Amino acid sequence: MAIDSRGRVYVADGQTASVIVLSPSLAYDRMIGKRGEGPGEFQNVWSLQILPDDSLLVYDATVDRITVFAPGDSSHAAYTQDFRTTGISFSNMQRLPGRGDYVGRTSRAYYADGRNEDSLRVDVLRHLSWNDEVAMADSLFSFPSNEALVRRRGNSRGQAVSVAGHPFGRRSFTDVLDGDRVVYATSLALEITVVNVRDRIQKAFEYDTAPLPVTRQELRAAERRLRNFAGVLREGAPYTWPPITGMFVDNNERIWVGIRKIDRAILEWAAFDSTGEHWASVRLPSGFRPYAIRDDRIIGAGRDDLGVPYIQIYRLDSAAMNTIQLRPTDADGLVK
Template identity: 25%
Template sequence: MRHRELSRFLALVVALTTPLVAPLHAQSFSARTATLVWQVDGAESGEPFGDLRDFVLLPNGHVWALDFKDQVIRRFDDAGRSLPTVGRKGSGPGELRNANGLAVAPDGTVWANDPANSRFTIRSGSGAYQRALTVPISGYGYRWGAWFDRSGELVELAIAREAKYRRITQAGAVAGSLEYPACPSGAAPPLVFRAETPGEGATTGSYPFTTGGGVVADRRGHFWCAAARGTRVARLAYGKRDTLARTAIEFPALTVSAAEREETIRQVETRLAKYSTSTFDRSKVPTTRSGIAALFVDLDGRLWVAHTRAESATSSAFTVFDERGAVLFRVTFPARVNSNLPLLARGDDVIVAATDADDVVSLRKYRIR
């Protein structure tokens, strides 16, 4: 549900006149290499990750990873060594029932979102249970993705009809909201189809190759955003549509091969065959895809733009920008980085979730040289 809501509101477009810039392939980059420091897959603290849903980096360098399947938080020190897990399934103090995200508060405490229990569970940086805050739950998405901004308030996407983020004080009170940003890229919105068997069930989805871009907060009062098929990323102030900065380069659309397009269409049509009606139209599937796979802002305020990669690719490339949109460097990781999970970077150290050839998910710490 959350991803559909995000795509819907990314379609709100503000037309701007901007000077032309050279495409990505025409730019010169300061290329950097990523060297693996450590790698963990959860087995160090019991079973391997069943469903890695979120992870956070604490001020002391420790990493906490939320395993959705077991509803436990697996912890690792700054060298990747396993620490005792915290949390378990349940509704008692410190227990989790449907937790889907973590956030680190300015005081170093870690908040776990637990919508099934209608609360946030808060632990100290040492892992000790501190308290729970009962909050009204507006909906449920795949991953929470909340953050604490410079005011010290928690900001989370309200999974509801309104395009808003809601602000929550550290006492648990709803303190207002932020409008979801409209990205000034001028790109066409993603196409959506629906299939249904009356009285039995229905499904909706975006057409293949029509998604991309994203929205990410820099925690300093701004959003970086790119529409679903945009070629540049814009920086906006919370609640305003003025463009404060744009990335200095474009990320042009990539051509989809005829074979890949046909195979993808076949897969969609196979999934929809069980429904009696469908609005899916194969002629609407484009022959290009967005060059922007996802956006991240690291703990130093830098913007990381993930390049779209082929399904068979075994590496992942990122271009990194400062807060003005100027290029800092480009780096390629020798791994398939999961762009649906966080990228956490501070200085030259970067922590990502990656998938190997056997689809085993692990947390990996790299050092950028």
């Protein structure tokens, strides 16, 4: 999901392999693309990015290709870039603003026979540039992969593996900060690392967070949602919630971090500059997941009481911000 400078919202639709465009009031506008492998067509719309000129970048993970659509109301592809020549499959791809380069994230596959499972799984952030029209994919930074529930089984026909996201497991987040830098965060701590494409890595800032144990009710609810993995999930209990729920960068280069609170009904979303200076915090419902913030608009999605998905926009109110202070004495907040 993404939002451009005119307030239009772009939503990846997995069912139709297309991008749905909504007006600033969230009314249906049009659809971009369709299922296929030709220009402007997609197999799997994996991620969206609004470029500085309001062009829309769409990454198709199935065919390792980005398609860029010109700003305005055009639904015709301006150009495409194929990454299959690198020989590497990427789970995410973003363009560095103001440059023709990209950063991509690679992950290791799971195998039924359990090969390569004897060590910590890591993802790799790669810098992609072109030399005489040949794509170069240099490794920038390695970090722990998202934790998963893995279930292997065998029968007379062979072995099989099933994988699901771990509801209480570690996650890693990356987002582009500017033309030269990428931000990395882990769900295990409020700790921000900035990676420069010129191979410089620095820890930008960190804050302490309060641990929150997973309750029996929360564990049982997760077991019901993941019935096929309930046994695997129980084996690892008891759990502690990762304190960080997400991270992304807004159009003003502020780093937003989602922080769990003792009150399970809300999340704190705190904004920092790249030096760690706290700019603002807002409280949002825990069932609402923000995907992007542009100026004073927060765009995200959630599910209602009946499980029906919805898209919603919150407007940042300056009077409501900075109400959550970072005080060393606040056990439920952050400690510098």
